[in-house]
Amino acid sequence: MKATIAQYYAGDSLLHRLDPRAKFVAVSALAVALFVRDSFAALAVYAAAAALAYVLSGVPVAWFWRAFRPLLWLVALTFVAQIVFAPGEPFFSFWFIDLSRRGLELAAYLSLRLVVLVLVGSVLTLTTPSMALTDGLAWLGRPLRRLRVPTDELALMVTIALRFIPTLLVELDTIMRAQRARGADFRRGGLRERMRSLVPVLVPLFVLSFRRADELALAMEARCYQPGAVRTRLHPLRAGRADAALLATTAAIIVTGLLV
């Protein structure tokens, strides 16, 4: 059972060294640009940019593939859905499926766009450790503090949640094993029976988590944590010229995509 959720690949590439805030802004802008205009030419530009980013990140293809594979079904579903439901003159009919040229084009475009979207987003998560990303998001979300949204505390909550996910997965596995050792069979029965057999598994997990929350809060307070107080960081965010260059390059790519 895989223990890591964050796909971060430890490396020292150019992309790894960029500020997470700049990366996030760039990726978000590209994601929006992808949807602004429907054009294969624009898509090609963005796809080329994403591919270049991959090469620069130094992340092995196998690593990326492992993260991407679960989404393959979504891409396939998009493709099939478009083919079945798209408008246009059919040149080939089979049962209730009408294949039209327009339909095929649309299907291809939407699927490819989804792939490029995932690619672009993955560049961010593959080259940015989650703690740095949450720090970056907390900084970007600063203006929300004026609306009394506790962005720093939320960022810490996300970090803690991510920290405990592998632990929880191991505990969940152990809980299920302990019950299997007492005769439980999680694969048996229809949906309702399986859902019911999950209750004895979730109860200890929740109880453990609540107790953990209490103890962790105590340990944090013992280390002088105070919600709302100003905190410094071991690795503070430092934007530099490279980040400005990233933003400028991204802007150029988007403009190209809009004009092409």
Place this chain on the structure above:
Amino acid sequence: MSPSPDESAPLFDISGLHYRYAGAQADALADLDLEVHEGEFVAVLGANGSGKSTLARLLGGLDRPTAARRALACGHDLLAGDGRMAARRDVGVLFQNPENQLVAQCVEDDVAFGLENLAWPATDIGRRVDEMLARFGLEALRLREPHMLSGGQKQRTALAGVIAVPRRVLVLDEPTAMLDPAGRDEVLHAVREMRAEGLAIVYITQEMDEAVGADRVVALERGTEAYTGDAGGLFTDASLVRRLGLGVPAAGELALALGKRGHGLPGLPLTMDELLDALGAAT
């Protein structure tokens, strides 16, 4: 409220401490007195339900005493909110469960956590973290995620994180209870080193052999003090030891068993050597 403490004042100056949990019938801690001075290693012994974990929390300024005649931790008044806040800075507390003390996603970030909370400048944090990692043998584990650490490594990381903030006294609440022998040795070794460097330590445990060598021993029973004085005085009182429900090492168990058969030994030996001496003296 919190004047800067002078060298001769006790680190813990506590008299008549009471604590009762909401809705409870009885006090978890009742009329407890405790004084700890610079450089002292005080062992607090007690079975489950004796109030020792409650005491650890109160000493760390993490909870408000129900009542006390006097409750000063490093000169800060534990009955006052800001006194407790200040106490959290000077009093370090290490808890039993290594898993539930680690907050960050890698060792170095966790060790830095306390200093980040105190808003130290980044370079100072970096230097102090390096120091702590070296001191507790954690350099190779700097970027390791918590779920990839052994119990002993987790507890050492937690300890490094607690000590990263310079402390005047350390309270350890059964720090080895959940560890295997290897982990236990690692933590006890680290504690011994800190003691040798002169840090005052309050060591809370159920196991008698972890209290051996303490400057002073306080034994708790249902929230009150059942004994206070030097270790020898407690360890020679076999009936008291049995009553307190403490973990007695094998040598002591044998002495207690011999006592039951009417062949009691003088005192309660805790090590094989002491036992052999006592047996030799008896025959």
Place this chain on the structure above:
Amino acid sequence: MSGFQAVAGALPGAPGGPDAPGAAGMSLACGHVSFSYEEARAPIPAVRDVSFELRAGGSLALMGASGSGKSTLLQVVRGLDAPESGAVLLDGAAPTDAGYAALQREVGLVFQAPELQLFASTARDDVAFGPRRLGWPEERVTSAVDTALDVVGLPPARFAERHPYALSGGEQRRLALAGVLAMRPRLLLLDEPFVSLDPGTRRQLVEILHRLKAAGVTLLLATHDVDLAWALCDELLVLGEGRLVAAGPWDFSPDGGRLLAANRLREPFFVELWRRLGRDPQRAPRNAAEAAEALS
């Protein structure tokens, strides 16, 4: 623990007990068992080519450093994972024999952390989980639950309706054991049962396991506490990085001592004591009571 005298007759397999098949305990044999987890999730040790035998009614201490594969081996023996190669024989039956699944149901495994096992809203319901899964009629389930609670020192009158999470750590550990005992295992596997136990519960647990052993249940105990292993088990099996490093009865000859030391295992306290008193270490007492008797 007055509960013991009354229920001794009702322990699994004991003569006169409600479930007394022919032999009490189950025999166990592992032949070249290997297993490893495919993906790396928190260092999970593998088990490599482990072979050993444990006779019916015997008691074996499974020792080795953390990460040596003890937990993995126990879970493979219980059948939670199928070995990649080799086989686990229960009462001489191989996995391909008919009736193997039924034998597996007579193997009990107690995990290290009780809080990961308990889930019901009353102690009775939690302990009843296993017997109900076995499909027993309700009266048999009730009798098994009551017996098990008695055996572990949690008399049903006081504990049956209590909420498991309201119990103390030591009581929870004993409740988790009861949940497994209620299924009348003939082979009992325990994964580090003494970790983070208070001294009182530790003593009680040793006594409980002694009684089970006396009733004929086969015991396989994974522990890193050499004194507890000495107190409860006749034989020893040491794992090192998943491989078998030593197996057999306790051996305190110079060679045996060297083997123990090589695996960072010290001699049990009473063995060392006997040696230093000039007595035969091989005949050392197993616990303080026996030692006191021998010395009086």
